[in-house]
Amino acid sequence: MSATALALVLAAAVAHALWNRLVHGIEDRVAVLSVAGFAGAAVLSPALVLRPPVGAGPVAGGVPGGWPAAVWGLAVLSGVAEAVYCGLLAAAYRRGSLAVTYPVGRGTAPLLVTAGAWLLLGQAPGLAAVAGAVTLAAGLVLVAGVARDLGEHASLGWALGVGVAIATYSVMDAAAVRRLADAAGAAGAAPPLAAAGYLSVTLFLQGLFLALALRSWSRLRAALRTGALVGVGVVLAYLLVLLAFQRADAGRVATLREASVLLAVALTPGPRPRTVWLGAGLVALGAVLVAV
Template sequence: MPPGTVAMVLAAAVAHAVWNLASKYKRGDAVLFVCAYTCASALLCVPIGLAFMADGQQVLGWQLAAGAAVSAVLHTAYSLTLQAGYERAELGVVYPVARGTGPMLAMLFAIVLLDEQLTAAAMFGASLVVAGILVVTGNPFRSGSRRPLQGLLWGAATGATIAAYTVWDGYSVVALHLAPVSYYAATLLLQSLILTPSLLRRRHRIRAAIRGDAVPILIVAVFSPLAYILVLTAMLKAPVALVAPLRESSIVIGSLVACRLFGEGHLARRIAGAVIVLAGIAAISL
């Protein structure tokens, strides 16, 4: 993978870590929070996407409509599956399993479905990135963990949805030739429409939620689309099978910063995982 593309994906990882850290400061209803930042992201991105269309960089056609519709369904399925997993099993099990299986499945799907070809060094590097992520997140089956099997199943289901939207979005920007900004703007718009019924059911709490979580909502609304548009752009220049695990290095960044901001422990283990991820990044870039 070209060093410039590696840098782009790592920049996306930083942006991803920023919005995930901001979301930890959320105080209100989780569903309202997701609805609020999704709608805010759509308000920010749709005008930019329309500008790309006016400039001739994207044509409004069935490819854009179909690609964005499938992507919106997959992204919504990811959000709902993740939320259901967190409600039914421990976050400490669901989160690492999802983030470990997601990039690995995306890599396998991209090789099988998109017929991507990787060198042995690139596959080794991608595997190192996934291994480092698992080291950072820790052992989900540590003593004291309840219902590990249920957490494993929900984590794997979440990882499957991550892999599904990653591979589909890669196919959309590469094979369907959709401009990343316009494509993701359309996806956000359709996601907002899908989430509208949930928003209406909670309409009496909207004002309080926005007032209480205005800053986190704004940060997520800006950095979440920025991170993913960088990833989609990188998919135009590098295989999805490599971009998928590399973007998950955001977990390492977020975990290390969380040690400082939130007083979370296991610093030595997280640093060790970060070193493994950096070794994988080096192998991919070479």
């Protein structure tokens, strides 16, 4: 992994842990995450103007507009997966502390993403990745034990679902960004611009699907300020990851950013058992081993 990709992933980890801490501390999480999707899409919308996702005519610099059909399909599926992720995240945070739910949700994803990247993208894991998977599993077992001791075991199933959703949209997004990069490479377009436009569409769909599920404009209005702030954090974290996907294997990117679990534990208010620190540390170590 290049130094640029490493810096992008670590910066994304910090931003991700911070916006999750904010979401965990509020009541109407689904409404906030819906607004966050719309806000993030709005922030990135200029990318859709500079490089339109539809149309075959040339735009600035002679670069053709329009995304490959496969990218549109992946964007819709990713939007659905991200909306499901938000719902599962809200349910997990309602039942458990950040120190428990965040490591389980984020730690489950790398195992699944690595497998998905291997099967779908042909990025086979090496011996370090296998060792990382074992370490990750051990860390997850320890954190699950803490959840049981704290009476937060009801959050574990939801947190595991969060991991499945993360793995699902991560593999989809990695495939979409690679396709956009391939298409742009032939025409000389800037891949970051295409990635930003893709993220704008998926975030809008996330917000739309959640808003349709809520069917409450009053809840969305009440969540405007917090949702906008979360949206900025989401854009910063996720765009950094999308850019990193262009510079490193999907499995390595998605696993290395799981170092954010230690920061999430540190941001959790109140006492934290030593075991949860150990479990989160093993999850982070496993992520690093997979990224080597």
